[in-house]
Amino acid sequence: MSLPTALPAWHSLDRLATQAQPHLRELLAEPGRAERLTWSTAGLTLDASRQRLTPAIEQALLELAAQSGLADRREAMFRGDAINTTEDRPVLHVALRGGESGGPWGNQIHAQVQRELDRVCRFAEEVRAGTARGHANDAFTDVVNIGIGGSDLGPRMAADALAHLASDAVRVHYVSNPDAWALWSVLRGLDARRTLFIVSSKTFTTQETLTNAASARHWLADNGVPADAIAKHLVAITATPAKSAELGYDPERTFLFWDWVGGRYSLWSSLGLPLAIGIGAAAFRQLLAGGRAMDEHFQHAPLAENLPVRLALHGVWNRNFLRMPTQLIASYASRLVRFVPFVQQMDMESNGKRMQLDGTEAAVDTGPIVWGGLGIDGQHAYFQLVHQGRHALPVDFIGVQSEDTPLPLAGAHHAVVNLNLRAQAQAMALGRTLQETEAQLLQDGADAETAHALAPHRQFPGDIPSHILWLDRLDPERLGALIALYEHKVFCQAAIWNINAFDQWGVELGKTMAKALERAGG
Numbered sequence: 001m002s003l004p005t006a007l008p009a010w011h012s013l014d015r016l017a018t019q020a021q022p023h024l025r026e027l028l029a030e031p032g033r034a035e036r037l038t039w040s041t042a043g044l045t046l047d048a049s050r051q052r053l054t055p056a057i058e059q060a061l062l063e064l065a066a067q068s069g070l071a072d073r074r075e076a077m078f079r080g081d082a083i084n085t086t087e088d089r090p091v092l093h094v095a096l097r098g099g100e101s102g103g104p105w106g107n108q109i110h111a112q113v114q115r116e117l118d119r120v121c122r123f124a125e126e127v128r129a130g131t132a133r134g135h136a137n138d139a140f141t142d143v144v145n146i147g148i149g150g151s152d153l154g155p156r157m158a159a160d161a162l163a164h165l166a167s168d169a170v171r172v173h174y175v176s177n178p179d180a181w182a183l184w185s186v187l188r189g190l191d192a193r194r195t196l197f198i199v200s201s202k203t204f205t206t207q208e209t210l211t212n213a214a215s216a217r218h219w220l221a222d223n224g225v226p227a228d229a230i231a232k233h234l235v236a237i238t239a240t241p242a243k244s245a246e247l248g249y250d251p252e253r254t255f256l257f258w259d260w261v262g263g264r265y266s267l268w269s270s271l272g273l274p275l276a277i278g279i280g281a282a283a284f285r286q287l288l289a290g291g292r293a294m295d296e297h298f299q300h301a302p303l304a305e306n307l308p309v310r311l312a313l314h315g316v317w318n319r320n321f322l323r324m325p326t327q328l329i330a331s332y333a334s335r336l337v338r339f340v341p342f343v344q345q346m347d348m349e350s351n352g353k354r355m356q357l358d359g360t361e362a363a364v365d366t367g368p369i370v371w372g373g374l375g376i377d378g379q380h381a382y383f384q385l386v387h388q389g390r391h392a393l394p395v396d397f398i399g400v401q402s403e404d405t406p407l408p409l410a411g412a413h414h415a416v417v418n419l420n421l422r423a424q425a426q427a428m429a430l431g432r433t434l435q436e437t438e439a440q441l442l443q444d445g446a447d448a449e450t451a452h453a454l455a456p457h458r459q460f461p462g463d464i465p466s467h468i469l470w471l472d473r474l475d476p477e478r479l480g481a482l483i484a485l486y487e488h489k490v491f492c493q494a495a496i497w498n499i500n501a502f503d504q505w506g507v508e509l510g511k512t513m514a515k516a517l518e519r520a521g522g
């Protein structure tokens with residue numbers, strides 16, 4: 001265990017941060033910078049040339065990674081050591097995308113995972129083919145996933161991202177909020193005889209999910225499903241099958257995952273069933289393969305070219321040394337509309353911690369506030385604050401290099417979107433000086449007095465650090481790699497900050513209080 005502030009590299013970085021920093025305008029003028037700071041793997045390309053990095057800073061960050069014991073922690077995770085110390089559990093979501101042969105976690109886990117994955121894929125295909133049926137022998141036309149947090153965000157995000165692969169025969173809906181309208185607004189158009197509910201809950205104790213699940217059962221009964229046949233319209237996905245069985249869920253239609261899969265890392269498990277129904281089992285397996293490709297890169301690529309490590313180190317530089325408390329993520333593909341809420345949970349529930357592994361207070365800032373959304377929409381909303389507000393913040397731009405939407409002018413749409421991405425990254429980096437602004441105004445025909453008065457309002461400080469992350473296309477494999485990239489980034493930052501990324505005690509207090517209020521009669 002290494003306290004970050006005790007590491008020599010931390011002190012070097014502290015020193016470097018107090019020295020005068022070159023503006024990104026200067027850094028970007030370096031010949032060969034873009035080539036030197038761009039790396040590709042698994043269909044993803046990371047351009048970090050607009051990060052505020054000098055060779056000395058880069059060197060110190062890489063030393064920090066080496067000194068922090070990150071590589072040992074990574075091996076411990078892949079080996080299945082109980083690195084989630086406060087819950088005494090291994091962290092093995094990586095085993096869920098393990099491929100044909102076992103990994104360092106061993107054959108037993110591999111066999112368990114493959115068995116459940118095969119069950120999920122088989123059932124998904126049966127629903128899609130109309131051979132898994134409701135009580136009156138009708139094929140299902142609608143599947144409603146009921147779950148919240150990690151039991152919702154992952155499959156829902158991926159379903160949007162891969163919407164071009166969605167089945168025409170079966171629609172998949174997601175309900176997380178226990179507000180009655182959330183469920184009703186989905187159910188009001190549906191035929192109960194042709195509706196299948198998937199209740200997704202690792203613990204099967206989550207109040208919001210159980211409220212929606214109980215309401216769904218009532219709706220089925222009110223809409224003609226006999227009481228003794230309701231189980232035909234229900235699926236449970238859980239790590240606690242005893243609890244779902246107590247509530248009457250059929251073990252044949254219960255799909256398992258394990259306590260060593262964190263909720264926010266569970267998309268790869270049986271929890272991916274609603275997604276597999278939507279996009280098909282083969283595409284779901286491709287998503288796993290994409291995650292696996294990123295795992296292999298993370299395990300074997302040198303630190304200096306390792307995408308998750310680089311993303312993490314640049315984040316640490318921005319967070320701890322440039323003192324930027326938030327991380328903006330701007331997606332320039334509308335199918336990635338739910339990527340930010342997904343990463344918000346993954347990052348903030350993981351690294352929103354103030355205690356180090358040994359239970360002492362962290363001496364450094366930990367997880368940033370992650371926010372953002374679709375970049376193009378953001379440009380017409382909060383980008384003003386990014387360009388000219390008083391908050392310094394880094395940006396991850398996510399773009400897709402190719403376009404496959406079957407619309408006649410899809411290529412033109414795509415050009416507009418990516419042009420904007422590039423323009424924003426460049427404008428944020430370079431900014432525009434007062435002199436340049438005044439000169440521009442004069443060139444545009446303003447008189448000297450007006451140019452002088454307006455220039456301060458129309459100058460941009462720039463120097464806003466960003467990554468551009470390109471997916472060569474938005475398909476299941478690239479999406480899998482993208483998700484695993486952010487997972488491993490979060491892991492690396494936790495290793496450097498010396499915190500446990502895999503518990504979530506902060507969420508517990510609210511849950512306990514809601515239960516106490518319920519017991520006390522509201």
Ligand SMILES: O=P(O)(O)OC[C@H]1O[C@](O)(CO)[C@@H](O)[C@@H]1O
Nearest residue numbers: 149150151201202203206263507
């Ligand atoms: O899958 P469950 O057990 O219903 O929990 C749902 C979510 O609740 C949380 O504990 C907190 O929101 C998440 O970690 C988890 O993804």
